[in-house]
Amino acid sequence: MEELIALLAAQDVCNPLCAIGKIYEIIGLFYQYCSVETVRIHKTDKRFKEALTYINNHYTESISTQNISKRFGYEEAYFCRKFKETTGTGVIKYIRYLRLSNAQHLLRLSEENIRDVALKCGFSDISYFCSCFKHQFGMSPKEFRKQKG
Numbered sequence: 001m002e003e004l005i006a007l008l009a010a011q012d013v014c015n016p017l018c019a020i021g022k023i024y025e026i027i028g029l030f031y032q033y034c035s036v037e038t039v040r041i042h043k044t045d046k047r048f049k050e051a052l053t054y055i056n057n058h059y060t061e062s063i064s065t066q067n068i069s070k071r072f073g074y075e076e077a078y079f080c081r082k083f084k085e086t087t088g089t090g091v092i093k094y095i096r097y098l099r100l101s102n103a104q105h106l107l108r109l110s111e112e113n114i115r116d117v118a119l120k121c122g123f124s125d126i127s128y129f130c131s132c133f134k135h136q137f138g139m140s141p142k143e144f145r146k147q148k149g
Contacts, residue, residue, distance in 0.1 A: 020109075024102065037062060041135040047072050048082060057089070059098040060122040065091045100136045107145050114141045 003022055024122040055063070068091065083091045103121040106112065114125050116124035118141075123129035133141045 020105070022104075027101070028098075047074075048086065051079070052087075053084075056093060056098070059095050060120065062104070062122070062124070063095065095122075096132060097136075100133060103129070103133060103141065104137065104144065107141055113144070117141070 003006070051068055051074075054071070055068065065080055066076050068074075071078040074077070074082070080091055083089075083094070087094060098126075099121040103117050106117045106120065107114070110117070112120070114130075118126050118129035121129075123132075130140055133139075133144070137144060139147070
């Protein structure tokens with residue numbers, strides 16, 4: 001929070017992407033520490049916390065459960081099971097949620113076309129992005145953007 005406040009209070013022009021990045025870090029921390037039972041998180045090992053931080057920082061990239069589990073020394077099925085036990089949701093669903101939340105934010109604040117927003121948020125298939133967005137928010141990205149205005 002202090003970094004965001006300092007960034008916004010700076011005399012020179014604030015880069016909006018830096019501010020948005022800080023906001024997403026804060027949201028990630030809220031989600032990580034407030035949306036699941038904190039007892040579960042404290043019982044996890046350091047490696048798992050690092051994996052969760054990695055996901056929160058790299059969800060816009062092409063990441064998979066196989067890559068993540070390998071990177072942090074887990075067997076894939078075990079990592080997926082542990083992730084679900086700890087967070088209450090699956091790895092892929094969690095990544096998709098982060099991507100869609102970011103997309104919703106970008107659609108609200110920018111005039112970028114929907115395809116570019118989808119790519120920026122980590123979706124390589126625009127049809128899949130639109131389908132996921134509609135399923136999550138009850139309207140297409142285009143309808144969401146029109147509603148914003």
